[in-house]
Amino acid sequence: QEVAGLILERMNRQTDRQTDLTFFYFFPHTESASARECQSFLGFAHFLSELGSHPSLPRLLGVVTVQTPLMIAVEELEHRDLLSFLWRCRQDHTGQEAPCDMTERQIFTMGAQIGSALEYLHSKNYIHGNVKARSVLVGRDLSVKLWGLGPAYRRKTSAGSIEYVGDMEMRKWQAPEASARWSFGILLYEMVTLGGPPFPNIIASELLQHLQRVNTIKRPPNCSNTLYSIIKSCCQWKPMDRVSLAELIRKLQSKEKSTNDQAVLRVSEPFDMEKYMREAGYGESLNYTVL
Numbered sequence: 059q060e061v062a063g064l065i066l067e068r069m070n071r072q073t074d075r076q077t078d079l080t081f082f083y084f085f086p087h088t089e090s091a092s093a094r095e096c097q098s099f100l101g102f103a104h105f106l107s108e109l110g111s112h113p114s115l116p117r118l119l120g121v122v123t124v125q126t127p128l129m130i131a132v133e134e135l136e137h138r139d140l141l142s143f144l145w146r147c148r149q150d151h152t153g154q155e156a157p158c159d160m161t162e163r164q165i166f167t168m169g170a171q172i173g174s175a176l177e178y179l180h181s182k183n184y185i186h187g188n189v190k191a192r193s194v195l196v197g198r199d200l201s202v203k204l205w206g207l208g209p210a211y212r213r214k215t216s217a218g219s220i221e222y223v224g225d226m227e228m229r230k231w232q233a234p235e236a237s238a239r240w241s242f243g244i245l246l247y248e249m250v251t252l253g254g255p256p257f258p259n260i261i262a263s264e265l266l267q268h269l270q271r272v273n274t275i276k277r278p279p280n281c282s283n284t285l286y287s288i289i290k291s292c293c294q295w296k297p298m299d300r301v302s303l304a305e306l307i308r309k310l311q312s313k314e315k316s317t318n319d320q321a322v323l324r325v326s327e328p329f330d331m332e333k334y335m336r337e338a339g340y341g342e343s344l345n346y347t348v349l
């Protein structure tokens with residue numbers, strides 16, 4: 059904490075910028091970290107620095123490479139990841155006040171911001187490959203930024219391989235072939251269901267067969283025709299039938315302007331973490347903590 063404070067002070071002096079909200083990634087996390095892991099941490103830091111800046115990507119503030127613990131400092135987004143934010147937006151969240159009343163218009167706004175971050179990454183020849191609510195961070199003003207860049211970095215270092223398609227954790231977010239537009243549809247689905255798991259009644263290993271039969275994702279009860287048709291345009295079975303990213307951003311921006319809904323999205327079912335993990339198809343090894 060102390061070292062981080064000093065680094066922050068120095069960074070602010072060097073960059074002539076006052077940053078009070080900073081999120082630090084430290085390395086090593088354990089005593090037994092290997093040289094290879096260290097290289098990978100530094101490689102990731104380098105990858106972030108090469109990405110350049112975009113309004114919908116968290117700002118890289120600095121990297122400490124000369125002494126351990128190594129550190130990557132990025133701008134902190136107050137509401138943290140979108141998935142736990144959505145859960146907190148549910149009315150039945152006991153005790154604390156919900157951080158926001160989510161409306162469909164908010165989904166269009168957030169969706170357009172994430173779309174533009176993805177478009178920026180594509181313009182730099184990076185494939186994100188990890189689009190989901192957990193990879194999105196929410197700021198104080200409810201603007202969102204795309205994070206979860208680990209797979210994009212690993213893809214880059216493994217020469218464009220699509221090794222993550224088979225990853226158990228991501229099965230319900232990924233199309234049979236890796237496709238940002240598909241996962242984008244699932245991200246919109248997560249937003250409208252306030253963090254519900256995609257395909258809740260289908261087990262991950264049977265998803266492919268299910269999609270071959272029904273071809274698309276089921277409409278959530280509180281989803282409007284407009285939003286559902288956008289979700290479906292992303293989640294078409296055949297990749298060539300899916301909306302292009304540019305068209306998707308255009309649609310989201312236009313709906314954002316034309317929607318004046320004030321209707322707050324509600325989900326009647328109380329949130330149950332165990333049920334979520336099971337229905338989302340996460341392996342038991344994953345330990346997801348909501349702060």
Ligand SMILES: Nc1ncnc2c1ncn2[C@@H]1O[C@H](COP(=O)(O)OP(=O)(O)OP(=O)(O)O)[C@@H](O)[C@H]1O
Nearest residue numbers: 081116132133134135136138139192193195206208
């Ligand atoms: N810049 C940030 N500002 C605020 N919160 C952050 C920031 N970066 C990460 N977090 C929070 O810390 C958590 C862990 O971050 P991390 O980047 O390690 O993701 P992760 O859970 O390991 O991602 P994944 O497992 O999907 O790759 C996030 O889920 C998010 O809530």
